[in-house]
Amino acid sequence: MKNIFSFVLAGIIGGLVTLGGFQLLNPVKNIESPQVKQVNTVPLTKQVAAASLDFTLAANRTMPTVVHIKASKAPSTSSKDRGNDFGSMLEELLGGGGFGGPKGEQKGSGSGVIVSQDGYIVTNNHVVDYADELEVTLYDDRTFKAKKIGVDKRTDLAVLKIDATNLPIIKYGDSDRAKVGEWVLAVGNPFDLTSTVTAGIISAKGRDIDIIRAKGAIEDFIQTDAAVNPGNSGGALVDLEGNLIGINTAIYSPGFGGTFAGYAFAIPSNMVKDVTSNIIEHGGPRGMLGVSVQDVDQELVAEKNLSVSSGVYIAEVVDGGAAQYAGLLPNDVIVGVDGKSIKDAPALIAIVDKTKVGEVIELKVNRNGRTKNIQVALKAG
Helix, strand or coil: CHHHHHHHHHHHHHHHHHHHHHHHHCCCCCCCCHHHHHHCCCCHHHHHHHHCCCCHHHHHHHHHHEEEEEEEECCCCCHHHHHCCCCCHHHHHHCCCCCCCHHHCEEEEEEEEECCCCCEEEEEHHHHCCCCEEEEECCCCCEEEEEEEEEECCCCEEEEECCCCCCCCCEECCHHHCCCCCEEEEEECHHHCCCEEEEEEEEEEEECCCCCCCCCCCCCEEEECCCCCCCCCCCEEECCCCEEEEEEEEECCCCCCCCCCCCEEEEEHHHHHHHHHHHHHHCCCCEECCEEEEECCHHHHHHHCCCCCCCEEEEEECCCCHHHHHCCCCCCEEEEECCEECCCHHHHHHHHHCCCCCCEEEEEEEECCEEEEEEEECEEC
16 A cells, blocks of 8 residues: 555656646746746847857957967976976966976977968967977968067067968957957867867956966956866957957966866957067067056055055166166156056056057156156166
């Protein structure tokens, strides 16, 4: 009797589960409620637009411009070199390829983007930093030896050159106009799987995740949920027209596996364009102001008895630097550059970062309550 009852009970429960699942898959259509009507009032044009979303144009435009980079370093007995092993935690977090090799040989891989028809390629500094031999494979499988033209450790960017002509190049987009929620594609070579395309949206902008350890590091990452893995570093982040809006650089991983966990970070294309142009034209040196600075806040105003409530406080002037040569002093507060007000250090850094070696900027400085304009010719960093 108990067994019969158990079978009956099981049958009832099974029927309810089946019915519930059927109703979830086939909701009742004759319910007349204002809430249901609101859900169904999406304009037909929006439904069609969502259904017709197509990534093929961007993918087809981008893939020929993204290259595969193999980096290697000869065995060395130097303890200093071993301390900079490509297999370090930094490489894993930044999304470089898997480094390591027999008998101390160090090998790794990453991605790069062609920015000129005559063979200039931008990638991440951490992909090529310690390599003494570089090999680039194009989308059409041609292979070239590459030369390192210059690097900028502050932004984790590097420029390579191959001996080739009439190459397909990527078109720069305006990263300042990119919007959170916008669809983007990540194109690169994760795990040596060449020409891989993933899609996602821009999750956030202006991220500073404190991962570039170089002195004076500049971080202003675009955050995306497009899948990026080791080997994607140096690859392209593009909009739906195939315009470059970022260079994929870092991934968030909760452990040391170095695999994608939902968040990736790219250097904005406007920064990439400025840095790359400067490296190509000047071989790598960046314009430097030659000061140590901090933001002006209420605590600093009280401590230093400042007469301004915002700006960039000069804590130290570097000996022989551009600022010292121009006459800037410790305790000066920079409140403007080239006629525009400056409220914090990132704003100042962004302007200096776009200024080439030898170019002059005019700083508006508050010194002991008095304002003066000082022209500074930037020196190489």
